[in-house]
Amino acid sequence: MNRSVPQESLPVAGEHPSRLPKIAVVTTAAPPSASGQARVLERLMVPARVAPPVYLTDQLQALEAEGNRFGSYHSLGPPRHQLISPAPEALRKLNNYGGLLRSAMSRTKEITSILRNESVDAIVGCTASPFDLPAAYFASRRLKVPFVAYLFDDPIFQWEPGIYRWLARFWEPIWGRGAAAIIAPNEVLANDVRGRLPAAKIYIVRNPVDPAGFSNEPTGIPQDEPERHAGRPCRLLYTGSVYSAQASAFRNLNAALNRLAGRFELDVYTSQPITALAANGLDGPYVRHHAHTPQSTALSLQRNADVLFLPLSFDSAIPEAILSSSPAKLGEYLAAGTPILVHAPAGSFATELLRNADAGLIVDTSDPDRLVAALTTISNDPKLRRRLTKNAALLAEEFHVERARDAFCSVISSLDR
Structure with a gap:
């Protein structure tokens, strides 16, 4: 099955009818x-x-x-x-x-x-x-x-x-x-x-993505202190539901965070309880659980994180759905002005869209060591972060x-x- 992502144009709107449709x-x-x-x-x-x-x-x-x-x-x-x-x-x-x-x-x-x-x-x-x-x-x-x-x-x-x-x-x-x-x-x-x-x-x-989701200024990791800011770890962020369609990607990230020994931490904002995080591989000392937050607050959090994490599972029982998945947060992440780290299978829509646009750092194999390398790279390379966020902002207009x-x-x- 062809999994390429052709650059099709969206339907063009015609004139708005005189009576709004119900x-x-x-x-x-x-x-x-x-x-x-x-x-x-x-x-x-x-x-x-x-x-x-x-x-x-x-x-x-x-x-x-x-x-x-x-x-x-x-x-x-x-x-x-x-x-x-x-x-x-x-x-x-x-x-x-x-x-x-x-x-x-x-x-x-x-x-x-x-x-x-x-x-x-x-x-x-x-x-x-x-x-x-x-x-x-x-x-x-x-x-x-x-x-x-x-x-x-x-x-x-x-x-x-x-x-x-x-x-x-x-x-x-x-x-x-x-x-x-x-x-x-x-x-x-x-x-x-x-x-x-x-x-x-x-x-x-x-x-x-609403206009409020678009950042005027790329934020992300401060350029003068690439790994730490005021002595704190680099902050990864995930907002939204945590479930089985992401489980192996979260397990890999958890293993990578443990190997990095406190240089990075993950903040998760979700309506699910902390037991759901543990069931899906997020139970380490460098993972912080937060309750679901209003959308306006989530947008602010995304703009002020160091890295946004976008996971999809590598061993899901529904692999076809993983490849065609379009997370609702994808457009928000692109618009946030914050570097994106995608950990998802090769050929998936999110992976190939961001790869083709050079709008995110991609780890498309189920390997915690690759995640360690990617996190180290994105935290140490300000030119890479600026390029990724600039390209992401351009791609976000499509959303x-x-x-x-x-x-x-x-x-x-x-x-x-």
């Missing part, structure tokens, strides 16, 4: 909440571009108490993982498959009922749930409105081998053939899906929120309504 969004991560998917949706769905959207989610409890809410919110029922309970041992697998298929159809009925009086122009179904894409598609058929699949991750290979992957593979050709448009955040994922759905209309919409909004609105305006 969009229903079926998602596990409605804004405002801590997930990257929610941040992307929040930045795209703004009053100047769309009418108040209708969010439908089975994770309504995840909404943050603080934060702007734009649109209406509706709760979907939890999925049923079995048809009957209890089931005989011999029928357990069939019982689970039947229950999950029934959950998708039940969700279809819920979405249809909620949207009958909303007069939406399109239904957008998002990845992260095995039910939302098929349910949103079938609801769109019943309501006779266009369906748009928004693929934040590969809809099949985001799941480990098993029942969810089987279901996703079963549903994809159904909703894929009926989708008026498919949105992907990068070319690698778009090419993968195009290989399975050759007739699909696939568009690229980058995960956007500017207005460009993403133009691309998204271009997709919506192209739909036959």
Whole structure:
């Protein structure tokens, strides 16, 4: 499979329609909440571009108490993982498959009922749930409105081998053939899906960065004291969720930090508890855990760190999804004016994008010694840091929120309504 990252242009926005489109969004991560998917949706769905959207989610409890809410919110029922309970041992697998298929159809009925009086122009179904894409598609058929699949991750290979992957593979050709448009955040994922759905209309919409995320002045490690500033270790930063898709990269970094014996420390800002960090390889003396922080604070932290760490796992059970992953923080990191260290497999979107643009230091093999060398290099070479941050700033413009909004609105305006 071709994993190159061609320099395709984004869709060009046409004239804004006189009436703003009203969009229903079926998602596990409605804004405002801590997930990257929610941040992307929040930045795209703004009053100047769309009418108040209708969010439908089975994770309504995840909404943050603080934060702007734009649109209406509706709760979907939890999925049923079995048809009957209890089931005989011999029928357990069939019982689970039947229950999950029934959950998708039940969700279809819920979405249809909620949207009958909303007069939406399109239904957008998002990845992260095995039910939302098929349910949103079938609801769109019943309501006779266009369906748009928004693929934040590969809809099949985001799941480990098993029942969810089987279901996703079963549903994809159904909703894929009926989708008026498919949105992907990068070319690698778009090419993968195009290989399975050759007739699909696939568009690229980058995960956007607000203007507030762009730094006017590159910061990073002070040039006059490359390894330490006022006697402190060099500070690496990671912001966001910590989970299995990054585990081996974090383990390698932890080993490298131990070998560097206090010259570097990693600050992790995440909503997950410290036990989750330990489970994913971050339990050393040079790792500091911090609670999830508001987005404005996270941007400030990124600008004032010495190095930003971007990890993806080398031994994940979902290697295809790793290669096509587009972390929501990628654009923010590029815009921060701080050197980026990418530790991810060769051929992954993040690795090849930054390598081609010379916008980050890349370690694309699972080797703590290579990380030790990279950290030493980036801390000792001010010319390298300036070059990387300058190129990253240029690349960050591709992720500017207005460009993403133009691309998204271009997709919506192209739909036959």
